[in-house]
Amino acid sequence: MELRPFEGSYTALVASWAGSAQEVALLSGREDFPFPPELVDSWRKVAEDIQPYLFFDGVDPVGYGELWLDDEEDEVELARIIVAPALRGKGIGTDFVRALLGQALAAGLADVFLRVRPENEAAIKTYLRVGFQPVDERLAAEWNEPQPIEYAWLQYPTKSEA
Template sequence: MELRGFSDGYGIQVASWAVDAKEVALLSGRVEYPFPEELRTNWRRPDSDIHSYLLFDGDRPVGYGEVWLDDEEDEVELARIIVDPELRGRGVGGELVRALLGPALDAGYSEVFLRVRPENAAAIRAYHGSGFVDVPAALMEEWNVGQPVPYRWMRYAGEPEQEQAGLGELRG
């Protein structure tokens, strides 16, 4: 699979992956279903600190995600991650997150974070499997002040332990 920059020509397809109002809200911040018409063709702002990507399997886009750069906080946030509903549960989400870590880490900021709804068990498994851990509860509570919902905040801690162990065995 290959991570590529997002082009607006895929906006309608990615918008169709949001299967209910909750998923539309995660992608757009708007509680509407289906995905708002005006956002389908005007998906991103190329002059912002938000970088949009698609994960491709051959010529087929299978996942979408954003890398938000924050100079003031010296951090990156992975956001608006979604996988084609036909491919969910097959590890594509984990591959997408690991691919997004490339540009996130290359940006040179000190931390990489993401937020997820606590009930999204599949996404949380993918994030754990990609090296993310929960931030301390007090910090999570602080960051949730003013948020539309209480998120589970996670930070990138490096390669997951099982991958580190496997790499050590290969090297040793």
Template sequence: MRLLPFSDAQAAVVADWPASAGEVALWCGRQEFPVAARTVTGWQRDADVQAHVLVDGGRVVGYGELWFDADEDEVELARIIVAPDTRGRGLGRVLVRGLLARAVAAGHADVFMRVHPDNARALRCYRGAGFAPVDPALAEAWNEAQPVGYVWLQGDTGAPEARTGTGASRP
């Protein structure tokens, strides 16, 4: 498995993965269903966003973004999703560990992510990939401007997978 930069040609594949409006809301907070490929390509217009795909044998099986914040010297992992027929196989952890490794390699020790509180499956995945809840007071402050009370997680940037990127090469 390899973690590669996203290309616009992959947008239709990724946009097709959510099976319901509820899944779209949990994935990216949008209300549109189905998600249009142009929506996914539009996310790439922000210079601070780097999207990646997890590829297995030439097939795209995962998608996720790194949102760089130079002012805060931190990175947020976002819009993480895996192909429906590959879920439950640990690919989400592989994808998240690979993204974490990219963030650390770019020189960022503070790596965060926000998760919809109703997305229990994603929370298990991210915790299994080395993320832990931030201090409750910090989460409360960050949620003041948010549409829902997200669960905020911080990556373990000291984990071997984060330092070496080896997490993207094994399930």
């Protein structure tokens, strides 16, 4: 398995992994179905501090995810993580999140976070297995205040918390 920077030639493939309106909502907060490939392509063009990645099993991509780097806040957020449908439930997501986490930690920022829809139980189990922990309820409530929907917020324990 190998993590590589995202290439636009895989845009339609990644968009096809969201196989229902519910999966589109979990991935993007939108309900466009089928998921428009142009939207996936636009994500990588939004800002320089968003780093999109593909996770490869040999020659085939099996996962997509992003790192959102925020130097001003000294933090990085893992975002928009999706695994190819045929490979879900086989440990690929855990390996993929570990690989993204490695890149996030290598960025050298103090804190590593992610947010996830509370109903996305499979993803939450994966993140907890990798070592992420729920943030304090008051902090989660504060972070959810400006959001259009409520998220479960998780943090990876880093040196800044020691």
